[in-house]
Amino acid sequence: MASRVTDQAVYDAVLKVIADQGYERATTRAIADAAGINEVTLFRRFTSKENLLRQAVRSNFVGFALDLDAPGDDVAADLLTIVSYYARLYETRGGVVLTLMREAKFSPDVAAVLAEPEALLEKVDEVILHHQRRGALVTEPPRHTFFALVGPLMMRSFARRVDQRATQAPADPEAVVRRFLDGHRPG
Numbered sequence: 547m548a549s550r551v552t553d554q555a556v557y558d559a560v561l562k563v564i565a566d567q568g569y570e571r572a573t574t575r576a577i578a579d580a581a582g583i584n585e586v587t588l589f590r591r592f593t594s595k596e597n598l599l600r601q602a603v604r605s606n607f608v609g610f611a612l613d614l615d616a617p618g619d620d621v622a623a624d625l626l627t628i629v630s631y632y633a634r635l636y637e638t639r640g641g642v643v644l645t646l647m648r649e650a651k652f653s654p655d656v657a658a659v660l661a662e663p664e665a666l667l668e669k670v671d672e673v674i675l676h677h678q679r680r681g682a683l684v685t686e687p688p689r690h691t692f693f694a695l696v697g698p699l700m701m702r703s704f705a706r707r708v709d710q711r712a713t714q715a716p717a718d719p720e721a722v723v724r725r726f727l728d729g730h731r732p733g
Contacts, residue, residue: 556581556588557602564599565641569649569656574598596655603659606639617673621682622723624673625695629719629726632696637716640703667692684730695726 559581563572574595578585592598617624636643650657671688678685693700699717 551581551583553601554605556583556591556598557605560598560602561606561639561642565645568645569599569653596659600659603662614669614673617676619680621677622727624677625723625726626719628670628673629695629699629722633699633717633719633722636699636703640706644704681732684732691730694730698722
């Protein structure tokens with residue numbers, strides 16, 4: 547008797563298939579094939595493609611702990627926490643992150659699934675605002691600061707999606723924060 551395919555194996559499969567094909571073009575048959583299960587079993591376990599994506603995204607967040615509940619007085623340490631989180635996320639799931647960001651504008655299913663990651667970004671905004679109020683960061687919309695901070699990580703991920711031959715080493719979170727702070731501390 548064949549062993550049961552774990553939920554995590556199915557989550558990994560759905561994230562890979564969506565990264566490669568996009569949400570709309572990713573069929574449940576392709577997802578089931580990638581996971582090594584029957585399409586009927588996929589529906590029985592997860593009920594819909596949207597629900598499967600939602601559970602895969604949630605599961606992904608469990609593996610990427612980001613403790614932002616109490617920002618401190620060390621702006622570099624708090625930014626390092628954020629950058630380390632996103633560096634790991636983009637190194638392991640960058641393709642699907644970029645795909646879902648692109649497709650959320652056009653797909654209500656994808657936009658609904660991305661509501662949970664948006665809640666995480668609101669926590670990041672609060673950390674940035676905390677440090678702006680303290681005078682440790684220039685004052686600008688917090689999301690602008692966030693994208694300036696993680697933009698280099700996103701671009702590395704994007705470059706690897708465009709050029710499969712790209713062999714860049716993973717980003718060094720400490721170097722990213724150091725370079726960011728050089729241009730984002732009040733003058």
